[in-house]
Amino acid sequence: MKKTFTYSTLLILLILPPKFFPQETTLDWALHDVGNVRQLVTNMGALWRASTSYPGLIYSEYPRNSFEEHVGEGGIWVGAISGRDTLVSVTTGWAPAFEFFPTAEPWDTIWAVNRGDTVDIPYWSNYVGISDQDLVTKYSDYNVTNIVNHNPLYVDVIQQSFAWGSNPVDNFIVFNFKVIATENNLKDVWIAYWLDGNVGYRGEGWSFALDDYSVYYRDKKLGVAIDAPGGADKTAISPMGVRVFPPKNVDEDSLKWTFNWYPGQGLGSPASEDRDRYLEMSTGEIMENQDPSFAIGSQFIVAFGGVDLAVGDTLEFSVGAVFGEGIEGMMENLEYMEWLVGQDFRVPSPPPPPPLRVETRNKEISLKWDAQPGDIDPETYKDPYRADSVDQPFEGYRVYKSTQGASGPWTLLAEYDVVNNIGYNDGLQHEYIDRGLLNNIEYYYAVTAFSKEDTVLNFPSQESSIFKSSREIIPGTEPPSTVGQVAVVPNPYRGDIAYHTYNPPWERPDQTRDIWMEQDRRIQFINLPQNCEIKVYTLAGDLVETLYHNDANRGYEDWNLTSRVGQAISSGIYLFTVEDKLNGNVQVGKFVVIK
DSSP states (O other), X not given: OOOEEEOEEOOOOOOOOOOOOOOSOOOOEEEEOSSSOEEEEETTXXXXXXXXXXXXXOSEESSTTSOEEOOXXXXXXXXXXXXXXXXXXXXXXXXXXXXXXXXXXXXXXXXXXXXXXXXXXXXXXXXXXXXXXXXXXXXXSSSOOOOTTOOOOOEEEEEEEEEOOSTTSOSEEEEEEEEEEOSSOEEEEEEEEXXXXXXXXXXXXXXXXXXXXXXEETTTTEEEEEEOSSSTTOOOSOOEEEEEEOOTTSOGGGSEEEEEEOOOTTSOOOOSSHHHHHHHHTSOOBOOOOOGGGOSOEEEEEEEEEEEEOTTOEEEEEEEEEOOXXXXXXXXXXXXXXXXXXXXXXXXXXXXXXXXXXXXXXXXEEEEOOOOTTSOOGGGOOOTTOSSOOSOOEEEEEEEEESSOTTOOOEEEEEEEOSSSSTTOOOOOOEEEEESOOTTOOEEEEEEEEEOOBTTXXXXXXXXXXXXXXXXXXXXXXXXXXXXXXXXXXXXXXXXXXXXXXXXXXXXXXXXXSSOOGGGOOEEEESOOSEEEEEEEETTOOEEEEEEEEOSSOOEEEEOSBOTTSOBOOSEEEEEEEEXXXXXXXXXXXXXXXX
């Protein structure tokens, strides 16, 4: 008789150099970004860049905008006895190559599903979203066949990950795994979650990752990567915890459990051979915690087993990554996560985000969010998981603004709520106008909807994700009919001025970092016609750069003071020409750069 085992496990992340043996496959990545955790997910099962094209520097940021990393590398290992062989397949790990991959089918990517939405995934018909942001993917250990020293178990893995955008459930990510035996009967199956925890502020180099240590909480089946106080990265805000939940129909203490940490830095690492790695996973021993005075890096596995899987059987478990302010804050958030898992994720939800429409004008913007035909109306949403049986739990709207970026920090501009016995009773509004802005400068706005508190569950009001609602908005005038008033700002450009410290910033670092760099310099050509060509010359007449502008709504173009050969320009007087491509009119001007 076919058996399905249900396990729940909490997840943590890792980082290691990739060994990839190319073969046709569709690699993809996605970010959980609705809550206070910004987490990378790949369809290789690795929680870091692995062999994907992810361009960022940080894989697991908490809290948002802190530039604090927590994962160097992370993912599951599956070990079992198959016939006479003892085999282990890993999503990621120091010694072996990557061994799990999706197929080459274009749909074998990462599916993003919102709460309550229904999506027909080829391997999961009529999938219904569970959290505010579900990411669903599938990978197998036999899709790529030319991996050196790899004998597959022939298992498929379907991975779900869940994120929430409202307090108190926005400080963790929960992963659910279905491991399916497809070809061979597997005996004494063990699952390990491997984490190379790099905890600390992500500056240049890797010194921030070299003062961490690992601890384990037996009663929680929780491994934690902790940053030692001080060091090059100072003291991290949050550790990273990995909590493993056993199958609902199995007492976690009836399983065998292993916790093993590795010192790294050449002093110790996971075994490279399958048989030795399987022995490390399946010892059933709990190592003593790593001494904080020996904090030279946090690398560990939390493993459980063993279960027999016949062909077609599914081993289902969940894994979660939990964060918080210090150990105490992490433990408080762990309680919420355990409660959420115990509720089968049936918890009150926020209203859907309002349907935001934007108008830009001279030095002002208008936000409107009244529901139009075809829009989803937050004011009429239903929530079947409330315990107070409130038919329409919508309570109001909030309007936020940031001058720094799409991830905040945010300033609350306005709150409008239903006139009842809750909140401010200001009455609902569906428009907000912000005046006195600077033209051609990026501002960020978000309009959220929030619910009434569930008084029966004692569960707080839930608010739609501010991060998913955020919009970049640039006020300004329409492009002029032709050239004649084109100018450069600032003029002169002064290298001794920290333009990135302005509020709002004139120069902004890339969103993946908070350190200003040379390529972030910025001058702006303003009052440009719709379609024009800008050429910059030295006083000697040498062409420095050519910029092309074609925008019916935006009358400006930025330049980062880098030449066409990729070199930063020096101090001096520069000439420019702007040719209107619609009528051939040309304007000549000059600007000064002082570095």
